[in-house]
Amino acid sequence: MEIKVLKNILGANEQIAEKNRKLLDKNKVFSLNIMSSPGAGKTSLILQTIKRLKDKIRIGVIEGDISSSLDAELIGKENVPTVQINTGGACHLDANMLNNALENMPLRDIDLLFIENVGNLVCPAEFVLGAHRKVLVSSVPEGHDKPLKYPLMFTEVNVVVLNKIDLLPYINFDIEAFTRAVKGLNEKAEVIQVSCTTGEGLERWLDWLQS
Amino acid sequence: MHELSITQSMLGIVLEQTEKAGARKVNRINLVIGEMCGYVEECVQFYFDFLAKGTPAEKAVLSFKMVPPEARCRECGTTFQPGEFNWSCTGCGSVNIEITAGKELFVESIEVD
Numbered sequence: 120m121e122i123k124v125l126k127n128i129l130g131a132n133e134q135i136a137e138k139n140r141k142l143l144d145k146n147k148v149f150s151l152n153i154m155s156s157p158g159a160g161k162t163s164l165i166l167q168t169i170k171r172l173k174d175k176i177r178i179g180v181i182e183g184d185i186s187s188s189l190d191a192e193l194i195g196k197e198n199v200p201t202v203q204i205n206t207g208g209a210c211h212l213d214a215n216m217l218n219n220a221l222e223n224m225p226l227r228d229i230d231l232l233f234i235e236n237v238g239n240l241v242c243p244a245e246f247v248l249g250a251h252r253k254v255l256v257s258s259v260p261e262g263h264d265k266p267l268k269y270p271l272m273f274t275e276v277n278v279v280v281l282n283k284i285d286l287l288p289y290i291n292f293d294i295e296a297f298t299r300a301v302k303g304l305n306e307k308a309e310v311i312q313v314s315c316t317t318g319e320g321l322e323r324w325l326d327w328l329q330s
Numbered sequence: 331m332h333e334l335s336i337t338q339s340m341l342g343i344v345l346e347q348t349e350k351a352g353a354r355k356v357n358r359i360n361l362v363i364g365e366m367c368g369y370v371e372e373c374v375q376f377y378f379d380f381l382a383k384g385t386p387a388e389k390a391v392l393s394f395k396m397v398p399p400e401a402r403c404r405e406c407g408t409t410f411q412p413g414e415f416n417w418s419c420t421g422c423g424s425v426n427i428e429i430t431a432g433k434e435l436f437v438e439s440i441e442v443d
Binding site: 122129210 | 332334335336339340342343344347351353361366367368399404412416417418424425426427429433435436437438439440441442443
């Protein structure tokens with residue numbers, strides 16, 4: 120006997136993601152799912168944002184890593200509430216992991232929550248978490264062909280932050296080709312050029328964040 | 331690694347439907363998977379063999395219907411299949427495209443006794 124099922128395999132994850140969104144909304148927390156390949160600058164972008172905004176708004180950070188709490192320790196120095204999730208091998212965060220972490224966050228005392236995903240351009244694109252916006256951090260040394268190599272990730276995000284633009288004089292990176300490819304896959308995504316090292320462009324990132 | 335989570339969710343759906351139908355045994359699971367999702371069939375099969383042991387879905391045949399990516403050009407309206415690293419329109423060369431297929435991920439049907 121054949122039974123028609125037609126059920127989305129990630130449906131269970133999506134249901135928990137909806138629960139997460141409701142919990143965040145109830146506590147008036149605006150949340151960002153920050154994704155990138157390893158080493159593109161997710162933690163640096165979060166740190167630079169905290170340094171510039173922590174006197175104006177209350178920030179919290181959830182750090183997702185396969186192992187270690189190095190990033191959480193770094194962020195913890197800024198005296199913002201931080202929870203580390205160790206996925207124990209899994210290459211992405213899923214909605215359930217976030218749900219557990221949210222229980223350990225003082226949500227009522229947070230206005231802006233950064234959720235730093237595991238560094239990976241493949242799996243995190245598939246698993247919605249319930250965050251309000253998805254941010255992709257790309258970086259100059261990765262090369263301008265990344266949108267074409269990881270199209271799913273680039274179609275899923277609301278904004279692309281291109282980090283390490285201070286390295287442009289030393290690296291063969293075609294910003295125009297990169298921006299064209301991003302816009303081709305995802306015409307609504309804004310591309311914001313920054314350097315977390317020199318601070319260049321961060322104002323524009325903060326403007327996007329505050330809008 | 332994400333095949334593990336996917337296989338767990340998929341098996342959950344299959345067992346739930348099997349129980350609902352009052353069936354004893356699952357013979358075949360028909361999956362529809364968009365190629366853009368990057369799931370490797372062998373890898374899903376590997377996790378499935380391990381996870382399904384001792385359940386009514388043990389030894390079920392997994393059938394994969396892979397859906398290649400398809401895009402529509404926003405400039406000239408051409409519908410085309412993008413090349414591996416080339417996402418520009420085959421009609422006019424524009425990269426202003428919309429992805430219309432290739433992101434599917436669902437259990438289409440199961441065959442049970």
